[in-house]
Every structure is written in C-alpha cells, then in structure tokens.
Amino acid sequence: MRILYRVVTLLSCLILFSTSLLAGGFENINIGLKATAMGSAYRALADDWTAAYYNPAAYALINDNQLGGNAAFGHYRQTLVPNFRRSSSTDSFESGFFNDREMYNAHKILSNPSGGIVLRLPVWGETVFGFSIYQPFDYNTNWTLFRPLAAYNTANAIPNDQYGTDLDVVSFQLSAGREFKEEKLYLGIGLQLLRADLVWSELKFRDNPMPAPFDDRPYDLVPQWAHSEGHGWGFGIKGGLLWTLTDKINLGISGNIPFDITINGDSSMLNFYLPKVGNNGGFQIGTIEHLFASGSRINGLADFETKLKLPTSFGIGLSFDITSKLTMAIDAQYMLWSQFEGFQFSYSNLRELSKLVDTSILIDGADTTSIRDWVYSSTSHPVVWENSGRVMLGARYNPSNLLSLFAGGYADQSPARNATQFTPNFVDTGDKYNYSGGFIFHINEWDIGLATSYTSYPDLAVTEIDSDGDGIDDTIPGLYQADYYETVLSFIYRF
Amino acid sequence: MFGKMIKFIALSLISISMIVLLSCEDRGTNVPAVSSLDGGGPWPTADHIFSPELRWLLSNNIEQLPGWVYIPRVAAPPPSGISRPVPLLILLAPQGANKFYFAQHGLQELLREMIADGTIQPMVVACPSNDPTFGGFMYAGGYNFSHPVKVIDSITPPTGNNDAIFSKQLVNWINSLGFTLQGQQKTGIGGFGMGAYGAFRAALLSDAVYGSISVTDGPLDFDGDPGLGFGNGLIDLFDDALIEQGLLNGNLQDFDSSTAWPVSNLFIGAAFAFSPDDTVLFEHNSSFIPPPVWKMDSTYGFVDSLSPTLITGFNAPSGFRFDYLLPFDASGTVYSPVWDNYWLTENLKSLIDSSTNKLSGVNLWFATTTESKLNYYQQTQSWISTLKNPPYAYSVTEKKYLGVPGSPASGDQYVYDLLREMLIFHSNSFGN
Numbered sequence: 001m002r003i004l005y006r007v008v009t010l011l012s013c014l015i016l017f018s019t020s021l022l023a024g025g026f027e028n029i030n031i032g033l034k035a036t037a038m039g040s041a042y043r044a045l046a047d048d049w050t051a052a053y054y055n056p057a058a059y060a061l062i063n064d065n066q067l068g069g070n071a072a073f074g075h076y077r078q079t080l081v082p083n084f085r086r087s088s089s090t091d092s093f094e095s096g097f098f099n100d101r102e103m104y105n106a107h108k109i110l111s112n113p114s115g116g117i118v119l120r121l122p123v124w125g126e127t128v129f130g131f132s133i134y135q136p137f138d139y140n141t142n143w144t145l146f147r148p149l150a151a152y153n154t155a156n157a158i159p160n161d162q163y164g165t166d167l168d169v170v171s172f173q174l175s176a177g178r179e180f181k182e183e184k185l186y187l188g189i190g191l192q193l194l195r196a197d198l199v200w201s202e203l204k205f206r207d208n209p210m211p212a213p214f215d216d217r218p219y220d221l222v223p224q225w226a227h228s229e230g231h232g233w234g235f236g237i238k239g240g241l242l243w244t245l246t247d248k249i250n251l252g253i254s255g256n257i258p259f260d261i262t263i264n265g266d267s268s269m270l271n272f273y274l275p276k277v278g279n280n281g282g283f284q285i286g287t288i289e290h291l292f293a294s295g296s297r298i299n300g301l302a303d304f305e306t307k308l309k310l311p312t313s314f315g316i317g318l319s320f321d322i323t324s325k326l327t328m329a330i331d332a333q334y335m336l337w338s339q340f341e342g343f344q345f346s347y348s349n350l351r352e353l354s355k356l357v358d359t360s361i362l363i364d365g366a367d368t369t370s371i372r373d374w375v376y377s378s379t380s381h382p383v384v385w386e387n388s389g390r391v392m393l394g395a396r397y398n399p400s401n402l403l404s405l406f407a408g409g410y411a412d413q414s415p416a417r418n419a420t421q422f423t424p425n426f427v428d429t430g431d432k433y434n435y436s437g438g439f440i441f442h443i444n445e446w447d448i449g450l451a452t453s454y455t456s457y458p459d460l461a462v463t464e465i466d467s468d469g470d471g472i473d474d475t476i477p478g479l480y481q482a483d484y485y486e487t488v489l490s491f492i493y494r495f
Numbered sequence: 496m497f498g499k500m501i502k503f504i505a506l507s508l509i510s511i512s513m514i515v516l517l518s519c520e521d522r523g524t525n526v527p528a529v530s531s532l533d534g535g536g537p538w539p540t541a542d543h544i545f546s547p548e549l550r551w552l553l554s555n556n557i558e559q560l561p562g563w564v565y566i567p568r569v570a571a572p573p574p575s576g577i578s579r580p581v582p583l584l585i586l587l588a589p590q591g592a593n594k595f596y597f598a599q600h601g602l603q604e605l606l607r608e609m610i611a612d613g614t615i616q617p618m619v620v621a622c623p624s625n626d627p628t629f630g631g632f633m634y635a636g637g638y639n640f641s642h643p644v645k646v647i648d649s650i651t652p653p654t655g656n657n658d659a660i661f662s663k664q665l666v667n668w669i670n671s672l673g674f675t676l677q678g679q680q681k682t683g684i685g686g687f688g689m690g691a692y693g694a695f696r697a698a699l700l701s702d703a704v705y706g707s708i709s710v711t712d713g714p715l716d717f718d719g720d721p722g723l724g725f726g727n728g729l730i731d732l733f734d735d736a737l738i739e740q741g742l743l744n745g746n747l748q749d750f751d752s753s754t755a756w757p758v759s760n761l762f763i764g765a766a767f768a769f770s771p772d773d774t775v776l777f778e779h780n781s782s783f784i785p786p787p788v789w790k791m792d793s794t795y796g797f798v799d800s801l802s803p804t805l806i807t808g809f810n811a812p813s814g815f816r817f818d819y820l821l822p823f824d825a826s827g828t829v830y831s832p833v834w835d836n837y838w839l840t841e842n843l844k845s846l847i848d849s850s851t852n853k854l855s856g857v858n859l860w861f862a863t864t865t866e867s868k869l870n871y872y873q874q875t876q877s878w879i880s881t882l883k884n885p886p887y888a889y890s891v892t893e894k895k896y897l898g899v900p901g902s903p904a905s906g907d908q909y910v911y912d913l914l915r916e917m918l919i920f921h922s923n924s925f926g927n
C-alpha cells in the first residue's frame with residue numbers, strides 16, 4: 001500500500017502541476033480503440049497489441065496470440081479569423097489575407113490505419129513478441145488564407161495549399177514483453193523503425209529587392225509559396241515496466257526515445273508571385289526589372305533537406321479494478337517537446353531557373369541582390385516549444401461477457417502556448433480537453449468495436465510578433481479555434 | 496436488464512453517430528469569391544498638346560503634356576459602356592514623377608475594384624505628368640508672377656504656362672471629350688508632395704473649377720509658422736540643398752542641376768517657375784522677349800543654368816539663356832530680394848489672399864504624417880492651421896498616419912493606401 005500511496009501522490013502532483021506541463025503538438029495520442037475510448041489512460045491496462053505503443057511490458061500479460069487492426073478516422077476542424085495587416089501605431093494596412101473572415105482549414109477526413117500481431121513464443125522462458133505498424137506522430141491541416149491585393153497581381157493564382165502540413169511518422173515496431181518477477185514485475189521493449197513523410201506548404205513574404213517606387217505598397221512584400229515533399233527514416237526505442245502492486249492494482253511506466261530523422265526531397269518548389277506594376281514599371285522587356293514589375297512568376301526547383309527532431313516522452317499510469325466489472329485507470333505523461341525546433345529547409349541541386357533570373361542582380365541604392373540567392377535562400381519555420389504533460393483518466397466496464405464499455409478523457413496542454421511563431425501549419429492553441437467513449441463486442445475469438453473521441457481546443461488570439469525586426473510578422477495573427485474528432489473501428493482476432 | 500442494455504447501446508450508437516456526422520460536415524474553406532471589377536480601363540496615352548502654353552517649356556519641343564486617364568465602363572461609348580458622363584478627378588504627381596506614378600501605385604486596380612463594389616461612384620481620373628527636367632516646376636508658371644492676374648494664355652514662360660493649364664485648360668480639354676460631368680461639384684483635384692501644392696495653386700487661381708481638394712503633405716507653406724511650432728518651411732531646407740552638393744559657403748555658380756540632388760532640384764524647379772533670371776519668354780505670335788522685370792541681380796543669387804553641370808536634354812537655342820535666381824545665398828541664408836518678392840508671393844497663404852473664391856465651399860482633405868520628408872509635415876500643418884482659423888475657418892478633414900516599423904512614410908510608400916481614402920473622399924464630395 002505504501003507504493004500505491006506514493007504512486008497516487010506522484011500522479012496527483014503531475015495533475016496539480018499540469019499547467020506547467022505540455023503535450024499535444026503533433027503526437028498521435030490515440031492508438032487503438034480501447035486507448036482512444038479511455039482517454040489514453042492505458043499504460044497500466046494495455047491488454048492488446050496496442051501495448052506496443054503504450055507500454056510494451058504489458059505484452060507479457062497477453063495470454064493469447066492475437067491479430068488486430070484499427071481504422072481511425074480523424075478530422076481537424078479548425079477556424080481562423082485572420083488579422084494579418086501591416087500595422088503602425090496608428091494605422092493598419094491591408095495585406096491580402098482574408099482578414100476578419102471566418103476561414104476554415106480544408107475539409108479532410110484523415111484515415112489512419114494501424115495494426116499488429118502478438119505471439120507468445122517459447123523463447124527465453126516465455127516471451128511475448130509483437131510486430132506492429134502505427135503512427136506515433138501525425139498531423140494534417142491545410143489552409144487557403146491569402147490572395148494578393150488586386151493592385152498587386154491578379155494574373156497568377158497562388159495554390160490553395162498555402163499553409164499546409166501533412167506529417168506522418170509511421171513506426172514499424174518489433175516488441176517483446178516478459179515476466180521478470182512472477183506475477184509482479186513485467187518488462188518490455190520495442191525497437192522502432194520510423195518512416196517520416198512530410199508535405200509542407202507555406203507562404204513567406206519576402207522583401208521586394210526592387211528600388212522605390214517599385215517596392216512601395218502594395219509591392220513591398222513578394223509572396224513566396226514554398227512547397228516541399230519528402231521522407232526519411234529513423235529509429236526509436238520504447239521501453240516499459242508493468243508492476244502488479246496488488247491483485248487489483250497495476251502500475252505501468254513507459255518511455256520512448258525517437259532519434260532525429262533527416263527528411264529529404266527532390267522536388268521542393270519555390271514559387272514567387274511578382275507584382276504587376278502599372279505600365280510594367282516602364283522597364284524594357286527582357287530585363288530583370290521588367291520581370292519584377294510585370295506580374296510574372298519565378299519558379300524555382302530544388303532538392304531540400306530538413307531535420308525532424310521528435311520528442312522523448314515518458315509516463316506513468318495506474319489501473320484499479322474497482323469491482324469485478326469496473327476498472328479505472330489514470331495516467332500522466334511528460335513529453336520533451338522542447339526538442340522539436342520546427343523545420344529549417346536548406347536547398348541544393350538548384351535548377352530550372354531562367355538565365356535571366358539565374359544571373360541577374362538588382363540594385364536598390366547601396367543594396368545589391370543576387371536574384372538566384374534571393375530565390376534559393378533557405379526558408380525556415382522555427383518554433384520554440386516547451387516540454388509538456390498530459391493527465392488521462394479512463395474507465396472500462398464489462399456488463400457482460402459479450403460487451404465492454406469504455407469512457408475517458410484527458411487534460412492536455414499545448415507545447416506552443418507561448419510560441420512566438422504561431423502559424424496555421426500547427427494549430428495547437430493551448431490546454432485541451434478530450435472526451436471519449438466506445439464499446440467492444442466480444443464474439444468468440446473476435447473483438448469488434450467502435451470508439452469516438454472529441455477534443456476541445458481553447459480559442460487563441462494570436463497577435464503580431466516581429467521577433468527579428470524585419471517589419472514582417474513572424475506569426476499569422478488572428479483568432480484561432482480548433483476541435484478534433486476521431487472515430488476508431490477496431491477488430492482483434494485471438495488465436 | 497438486457498432491455499436496458501440494448502437502450503443504452505442504442506443511445507450510445509446514436510450519440511456516436513451524431514458526433515461522427517457533425518465531425519464530417521464539410522464547411523468548405525470560406526474563401527471569398529474573386530471580386531468583380533469595373534470594366535473600364537486606362538487610356539495610357541492621354542497626351543495632349545497645349546499650345547502655346549507649353550511652347551517654350553524646357554525640353555518639350557512638341558508642346559505636349561503627357562497624361563494617363565482612367566475611364567470607367569459607364570462613361571465609355573457603346574458597346575462597352577453607355578456614354579454616361581461621370582465626375583472628374585485630376586491627380587497631380589509629386590516631384591520627379593511621371594504620368595504613370597499613380598498607375599504604378601495601384602490606381603487602376605483600386606478604381607476597378609472600388610467602382611465595381613460601389614465603394615465609390617464611377618469617375619474619370621486624369622493623371623498628368625510632372626515635368627521630367629527638374630522633377631517639376633511646382634505646377635506653376637504664368638507670365639506676371641507678382642501680380643494677381645496669373646493666366647495669360649498667349650504667353651508661355653520656360654516652365655510652361657502651367658497656371659493656365661492646371662487651373663482650367665486641362666479640365667476644359669477633358670470635359671470636351673464627353674466622358675465627364677461639368678461643374679465645380681463634379682470636379683476634384685488631388686496631389687502628392689509637390690502635387691499637393693499644385694492642386695491648391697490650381698484651385699486658388701481658378702474661378703470655382705474644383706469642388707474638392709485632397710492632398711498629402713507637401714510644400715504648402717513656404718515660410719512655415721515658427722510661432723505655432725511649424726518650423727520655417729522651405730527656409731530650413733536652404734542649407735540642406737547646399738550641403739547635399741558640398742557647396743555651403745561655396746560658389747553658387749557651381750550649383751548643380753543634376754537629379755542626384757533632390758532638395759536642390761526642388762529649388763531649381765521652383766526657381767524657374769518663380770524667379771527666373773534673364774530667361775527669355777516666348778510670345779507665340781511674335782518674337783522672343785526678355786522680361787526686364789525678372790532681371791534682378793546678375794551677381795548675387797544668380798545661377799547660370801548653362802553651366803557644364805546642367806542636366807542634359809535642355810535643348811536651348813543658342814543665344815538664349817535659362818538662368819534662375821535662388822532664394823538663398825551661398826551660406827544658406829534667405830536672400831530677401833528674391834524670397835520676399837518672388838517666392839512668398841507664390842506661397843499659398845499669399846495666393847489665397849489674392850484669390851477670388853478663396854476656396855469657399857470647397858471640400859478639403861489632408862493626409863499628413865510626421866514622417867514626411869522636406870519639412871512637408873510642418874508646412875502642411877501650418878497651411879491647415881491657416882485654413883481652419885479665421886478669416887477662413889474652413890472645415891478640414893485630416894487623416895494622420897504613420898508607416899509600419901521598418902517602412903516609414905517618408906516618401907511614396909503608402910500612396911496606394913492613401914489613394915483609396917482620397918477616392919472615397921472625392922466620391923462623396925461629388926454628390927449624387
């Protein structure tokens with residue numbers, strides 16, 4: 001009981017200090033039906049293949065071989081009322097953003113399949129092995145928020161995926177769990193091969209290198225649409241411990257260390273939408289000045305490389321068998337989101353620029369700009385996130401052998417709550433609350449079920465921040481609102 | 496018990512289904528449709544010969560005033576339009592800017608957008624060029640400078656008879672094209688920088704031609720009003736002109752007319768308009784005549800404009816001079832014979848005293864910023880003060896603005912944004 005007391009005390013402290021802890025980010029919190037339905041309070045209770053994610057040690061308690069699969073369908077439902085203007089202390093000047101209008105992220109139902117197999121094999125005594133494929137990190141959103149002012153350029157339309165992130169990190173995990181102390185202590189480990197896929201779009205606003213008056217408003221900022229697609233491979237380690245404190249109480253502790261993944265791609269598009277100045281600025285056709293005043297577009301193509309720094313995490317959970325039919329679970333997790341630094345894209349193998357763009361220099365007073373360098377200067381989306389935590393609570397109720405019911409939720413915080421570079425690429429607006437529920441029918445060797453969850457994000461008013469003092473906001477200011485819905489269909493076959 | 500369970504499950508399924516349905520509803524992205532635009536367009540070669548008014552204008556042998564004119568769809572003839580006359584707005588460019596100045600700050604697109612969405616009523620907007628030789632002559636130039644009668648069509652000084660053109664003939668010419676409504680209320684004028692002075696000058700010299708004036712900061716009060724904290728106007732720039740050329744306490748004969756010196760150019764252009772020295776005048780029906788009254792002083796404050804540093808393109812016939820008198824001496828101090836007798840008489844405060852209508856009934860709009868260059872803010876404030884106080888006590892709309900960090904409103908940076916508000920002001924002034 002002393003241990004139980006300490007664990008409860010520890011969990012209570014985690015809850016009390018949860019405001020200083022953050023989670024969220026782009027972690028895929030829910031893997032599998034039961035965990036989803038129980039608010040992910042599953043470390044001390046994991047009894048199916050998804051233990052690979054929550055606590056590999058729990059494999060040791062799985063008595064059957066099993067094959068399982070989930071089809072999760074998620075929907076990020078986000079709203080942004082932009083307020084991106086160029087502002088002085090007395091005035092605000094329009095920018096082309098759809099200011100003061102409720103804008104929605106592109107509607108998309110995200111499918112997120114996962115599955116695994118668990119086998120109890122007579123190896124090293126009796127060890128339970130498993131192989132699973134799931135997505136520990138996942139994020140997908142896409143926005144159309146901007147159209148150049150009519151006086152800037154109406155000739156070339158910027159693609160709709162102006163601020164878009166499609167990040168998938170898939171884990172191919174080999175896991176093993178084994179009893180180390182009879183009916184008391186179980187340990188598990190998972191070795192992950194991680195595959196990261198990134199599709200990234202964003203609008204940057206670059207200083208127009210032309211001299212005055214051709215860089216006066218509204219020509220002062222040139223929109224740059226950068227679109228990169230690439231992938232990379234990496235590794236990770238999971239480890240876990242499950243301790244049966246009493247007949248009715250389990251303690252689970254687990255952690256995950258993913259290593260950095262280098263993402264490469266060979267088709268990074270760097271498109272610049274140049275202003276259409278009246279009379280084409282009076283410049284002679286064929287000059288770089290004419291190009292920059294005639295509403296043209298510069299298309300650059302390059303290979304790119306960026307680094308995905310995934311966060312280390314660890315957590316602790318307790319499960320209680322309140323009655324023979326009712327089990328409660330509570331978990332807490334801490335995640336080192338400060339390791340994630342956003343994306344810094346560096347380009348190589350630059351190609352497909354016209355000779356004019358490739359060789360020209362623009363002069364503005366004492367400033368000279370190589371247009372090639374201007375096009376291919378690295379773009380970055382740095383973020384300063386903070387370490388984070390989450391507290392989860394869940395319940396399982398078995399009214400009969402035929403049916404199990406689940407309910408749960410969690411309180412979560414955003415690692416980006418103090419972010420100075422808040423953009424629509426990651427909409428994580430602050431402390432979040434999740435409510436979940438689901439059921440499973442047990443039919444012979446089959447478990448078939450459905451769970452659904454709703455995550456409520458707080459509203460967040462993002463203000464203008466120009467941290468580097470270049471006169472261009474580093475944020476996309478506005479009022480952000482978000483919700484997340486997820487439904488999971490699941491089956492498990494025991495054999 | 497089993498029945499209750501079935502009900503519970505059924506309710507759960509319904510609830511879950513509702514959540515799923517809600518979460519699946521497609522809201523679209525709410526991207527607004529592309530705005531419709533007025534089907535009018537620019538007439539970029541609205542260049543008109545004003546003869547004899549421009550006959551002896553420096554570097555302009557064809558006597559032509561270049562212009563850019565926007566004609567809204569309704570004013571255009573069929574089949575594109577319905578030939579409905581609309582109000583007229585004339586916009587005067589700042590120092591050194593040509594007829595495309597406003598087009599190059601988005602005027603055409605603003606008009607097409609704002610006319611189409613009803614923000615402003617359709618209007619013809621005419622943008623004459625400022626003079627390219629010295630960046631402009633303050634839109635000034637008439638035969639008899641120190642006297643109230645400014646407009647003598649038959650006489651053309653070396654700056655062009657701008658007083659005749661901008662006070663009435665430009666409007667007359669555009670009205671003759673049939674696109675515009677006639678009358679003071681339906682005619683407006685605006686200007687930026689030097690064009691602000693030109694707008695007020697044209698309105699003061701004309702007899703109720705313009706019903707609305709919109710300007711940004713400009714040389715609107717040459718001597719300012721230090722008593723009210725508005726500085727000394729252009730006087731504070733005298734030494735700046737000499738310093739930028741390295742001529743402070745040097746030889747004024749070396750005063751360079753190169754466009755590399757913007758402050759110097761301002762004074763040169765104004766000097767040609769206000770205080771030419773022995774520059775000839777041309778009377779179109781007879782001969783070249785020297786104006787003795789302008790031959791002030793051949794040794795002091797006099798600049799020989801045919802010096803080697805004169806900008807190219809002067810096209811001066813041999814034997815004729817194009818000299819001018821600066822209002823300051825080599826130390827940057829006021830040279831009273833020129834300043835008092837030939838410059839201050841052209842100051843708006845003087846012109847309004849001697850004008851007929853004194854801007855009575857004219858709607859006035861100012862955009863003014865402390866960040867403007869060449870003491871224009873102080874001069875503008877001084878002029879606004881004159882207009883707002885007795886004996887005029889006019890109502891003045893004043894928009895104060897500042898640039899964003901890193902991009903102060905020292906020059907033309909915010910023309911696009913100010914144009915939007917100027918167009919709305921004039922549209923409202925034109926009435927129904």
